[in-house]
């Protein structure tokens with residue numbers, strides 16, 4: 001397998017872990033030591049609120065993926081299992097639960113202990129059940145948002161009014177509780193500022209994605225799965241905006257110069273759900289076969305344009321329409337759009353052992369997209385962070401067969 | 414007497430009974446989550462039936478679903494694909510867990526059914542949530558009225574509330590028969606009774622329950638004395654597991670699952686506006702594990718364990734049921750704190766691997782009896 005030539009990798013994301021992630025955790029520990037309140041946050045919680053209240057948000061899902069990348073996640077999963085947790089729960093949750101019991105060294109000294117927890121029922125049951133446990137175990141309060149399920153798969157412009165209203169009123173109650181918890185009053189100006197920054201973050205991220213439509217594509221999934229970190233964990237910060245401005249310029253320049261991730265781009269792919277965090281070189285392997293991931297569903301659902309004059313309503317719309325909270329139709333629409341706009345040859349649909357949301361429905365996606373657009377999909381059984389049942393040989397074999405099918409289609413026209 | 418076989422018959426003939434009902438020109442509506450307000454269906458003069466799975470292989474569903482999916486939902490979906498539920502005029506579900514939400518997509522895409530309805534059930538029980546749920550229930554009412562071509566009157570709702578509350582009170586009295594030592598009815602019998610109530614017209618079920626309660630004091634062959642057990646879990650739509658438990662010296666006297674106490678424990682407040690009262694009852698009932706109120710849920714479990722003098726508990730965790738998988742180690746701790754030995758078992762709806770399960774239950778019950 002030929003490794004991606006170094007000069008073709010993006011500059012902006014180079015040393016991402018060392019330069020940004022490590023620093024983020026260092027800052028988190030520092031903030032904690034200085035008395036700043038620290039909250040553990042489950043994704044799809046409107047983190048913009050916390051940022052506006054000067055709470056430091058730490059994101060356990062990211063920590064789990066980091067542990068996977070550092071190859072310690074399995075050890076932590078086993079630790080959680082030894083405490084009675086089923087093997088079949090989400091490996092993110094197992095990993096973080098395990099880290100609560102780990103006595104030895106943890107990457108980045110672990111996450112700083114939270115003052116409180118926030119989660120929502122949007123995305124998955126795992127989030128709130130997992131946080132309920134952490135709350136009992138660490139004896140810290142948990143604040144929850146109860147988010148209606150978007151059964152119609154509506155995008156942010158077509159949501160049901162009752163859902164938006166239920167979300168907003170809860171957010172108002174939650175803000176009251178957080179103010180009591182932190183003794184900080186949420187200043188509306190500050191919230192507007194964060195909303196503006198978050199919107200700018202989304203806008204930049206969307207622009208970056210736009211340049212990836214170019215052939216050859218200037219940016220691959222490996223970079224996207226690193227860079228999306230800011231979008232997800234601290235979208236309402238100047239730091240995120242600065243990073244994406246730089247990334248955007250670089251991607252734009254490459255697109256204009258037709259400087260692709262690989263020289264000879266043959267297959268353009270869409271990647272659904274999560275990557276195997278423990279083996280991101282998987283994308284380099286794809287590259288070595290002439291395949292490149294031009295879009296991830298993940299990169300297209302976390303953005304959400306926000307209107308600073310209607311902060312709570314915009315947040316409601318952003319999170320209610322997140323596809324994790326929607327019926328499969330929303331994912332199908334998204335993938336179909338990506339296929340058409342990004343001139344995609346094939347779709348990779350990875351399942352995730354402990355995640356129902358990412359595992360159920362991939363057959364519907366596969367069938368529907370094929371029937372409508374003639375583009376084939378490959379369902380791959382992998383897990384985000386637990387490699388114990390990951391059969392690398394089999395997975396690679398399936399990928400190779402899939403690419404042959406795509407090749408046949410290309411030649412056959 | 415064989416009143417017990419009457420309940421068993423209701424279960425085994427449930428598809429025929431439903432078809433006969435339909436032959437009279439009336440509707441049959443399937444439901445799948447105990448947060449579905451059956452009173453509304455009843456008041457629309459339709460027959461509400463819970464959709465159960467079966468013990469057959471699920472090869473039709475397996476084509477569409479990966480392995481890591483709740484095997485109960487998988488089995489229900491399989492039965493639907495097989496045509497077991499072709500008589501349904503509609504299927505209603507609720508946003509109660511990831512598995513259910515996502516498998517609803519499967520029903521939409523692959524099961525030919527005239528009417529599908531999704532009730533958006535909040536996970537919280539604040540006043541905001543109650544308002545939201547009330548609106549959802551009103552929406553459900555309107556849509557049922559369209560499907561059944563019938564106006565659901567206040568009088569009909571009140572009648573339904575009455576019949577359903579009667580059923581709940583009677584079931585509670587049946588459950589109380591297990592407070593005795595030895596219990597007057599077995600865990601298997603109790604489960605058959607509750608399951609049959611979920612698929613039978615409630616008036617008819619009430620008649621049978623009344624008969625049972627009248628006859629039971631003279632029971633000549635009460636169940637054998639055994640280790641008094643609490644069982645806990647999500648759903649249990651067949652009696653095989655409890656048969657195993659009771660065949661090796663266990664005596665199931667209390668349960669905390671959706672096909673047991675959580676189904677009928679709470680009454681609808683019959684004094685107020687019926688639709689409001691129904692909505693409040695369902696959202697406010699003993700919480701399942703997908704609700705945010707974990708403390709209240711565990712509180713109920715502890716309460717019934719104490720009321721019924723249980724000596725040990727078995728937690729049946731259905732594979733890939735996330736909310737219960739997360740609750741299990743915590744519930745185990747809570748039950749141990751009140752001094753109960755606890756066995757936690759993962760099981761598959763298809764009952765594969767039962768030999769090993771049986772061995773573990775046997776060893777557990779032996780261990781508990783040895784302690785006494």
Ligand code: SF4
Pocket residue numbers: 061090091092093123124125126127324352354355356357358384
């Ligand atoms: S991977 Fe799935 S189950 Fe795990 S936290 Fe994310 S959405 Fe939830």
Ligand code: SF4
Pocket residue numbers: 483484485486509510511512513647648703731733734735736737
């Ligand atoms: S058994 Fe668990 S996973 Fe399955 S439908 Fe019920 S609550 Fe959901």
